[in-house]
Amino acid sequence: MWFKNLRLYRLTEQWTISAEELNEKLAEFCFNPCGNLDPMRYGFEPPLGRHGSEFVHVTNGYIMVCAKKQEKILPGGVIKEQLEEKVQAIKDAESRPVGRKERDTLKDEIIFSLLPRAFTRSSLDYAYIAPQEGLIVVNSSSAKRAEDLLSKLREALGSLRCLPIAPKNIPTQVMTHWLRESEAPHQFALGEEVELQAAKDGRVVRCKKQDLTASEIRNHLESGMHVSKIALVWKESISCIIDDQVAVKRLKFEDVISDKANERNPESKAEQFDADFAIMAMELKNFITALLAAFGGEAERE
Template identity: 50%
Template sequence: MWFKNLLIYRFTKPFELSAEQVEEKLQEFAFKPCASQDMSTLGWVKPLGQQGSELVHTNNGCIMVCSQRQDKVLPAAVIKDALEEKVLTIREDEDRIPSRKERTDMKEQLIFEMLPRAFVKSRRQFAYIDPANGWLIVDSGSHSRAEELIVLLRDSLGSMPVIPVAPKNTAYHTMTHWLQSAAPAGFELGGECELIDSADESAVIRCKNQNLASKEILNHIDSGMLVKKLALSWSGGIEFMVDEQLTVKRLRFSDMIMERADEIHTDTAAEQFDVNFSIMNAELANFIPALLEAFGGEDTSALEAA
């Protein structure tokens, strides 16, 4: 359950629904597996899986939700081969070449016939609402996937007034400054970064297991390169990679934090999930403000305009 990525969104209006109200509204959009002719389906599942009974899980006032997407898998090569076989049969039996429209119709018919027998793949995505801090936290490194969950929340709850958190200071220049001088208070530089050319973003240098304060790295910066991604560790016990959009990836909680969770006796997987979620959201409630402060604080101009 421990999140591996963080996409942080700010509510532009206070979130005032109770967990019970959220549960009731999510029920209408509960996940249903793909029917025979469905290419994909999306809905809410129980965060606790088979151990749970509800579509929300609450702790410390935070509301955890989990979406599930299921997609039919029809490899393009399989459809292409089947179509070419049909075209070849027509050429041999009728001595003619099917038109473009006829080929399109045949392809659609093939997909219709194959869908009920297609393999399916599923993926889940966790997120939680923190009403006290005004955040929606999504365990995703992809804004498009996070947006899929947000749209589903908006459809389910009637509204979801959130925007990505933004720092006051430009992330590119802030992270570049850290390499030139020092990491902000409470943070330490890791051993990995990604540099881009300020004049040509297609020019990229990736550094791994490097001393980021070395002369070699600084020479790249002096030549006009900027930091796009940077590995950091926070004194509160979290290691991570952050990029220019404040997307946090490869999130890792320290052994000390994980041991605290292990020291609490639990009898079931559901109880352990609850303990992990409680510790995680408490740690992130301290980490996120520290991260935003490192970038000069949160830019609230969009909130004031909302």
């Protein structure tokens, strides 16, 4: 359950929905498996999975939700092969070309015929609402998947006013300054990975397991490149990659943090989930505060 990625959204109005009310609203948009002709289904699932029945899990005021996506797997190669066979059959039988519109119709018919026999693939998207901090934290490396979850939450609630976190200072300039000065912001240390980009010609340089203060990297900066991603370590307890949207990727909690949850001696999956969530949310509260401060705080909203 420990988050591996963070996408941060600022609530632009006070959160006033109780956990009980939220649970009822999410239940109306619960996940149902794909039917024979459904290419995809998306809905809410209990965060505890088969170990729970509630659609929210609350710990210390933090509210965890989970959405499940199930989609049919239709290999593009199979569709293409059947389409070409149908097109060739028409050409042979009627001695005429097959136009784009007719090809699209044939493709739709093929997909329709294959859906009932297709395998399914499922995935879970977790997020928690932090009313006291005015944040929604989504465990996703993809902006689209995060927005999918928020859209479903907005559909269930009727309204959800939130915006992606916008830092006061331009992230690429801030991160480039850290690298150029070989000095991370307060409470942070530079990691061993960086991605550099050149605005003029689109060049990209990726360095892994490297000393980021090395002269070779400095030479890239002198040639006009800027930082688009950089590895940071926070208080020797959380390591991650920060990108130019201030999205947090490859988030890793060191043992010193996860051990705190185990100290509670949980006796069930539900208790373990609760302990992990409580510790994670507490640590991320301080981490997110420090991260935003490192970029000069948040930009003022109009």
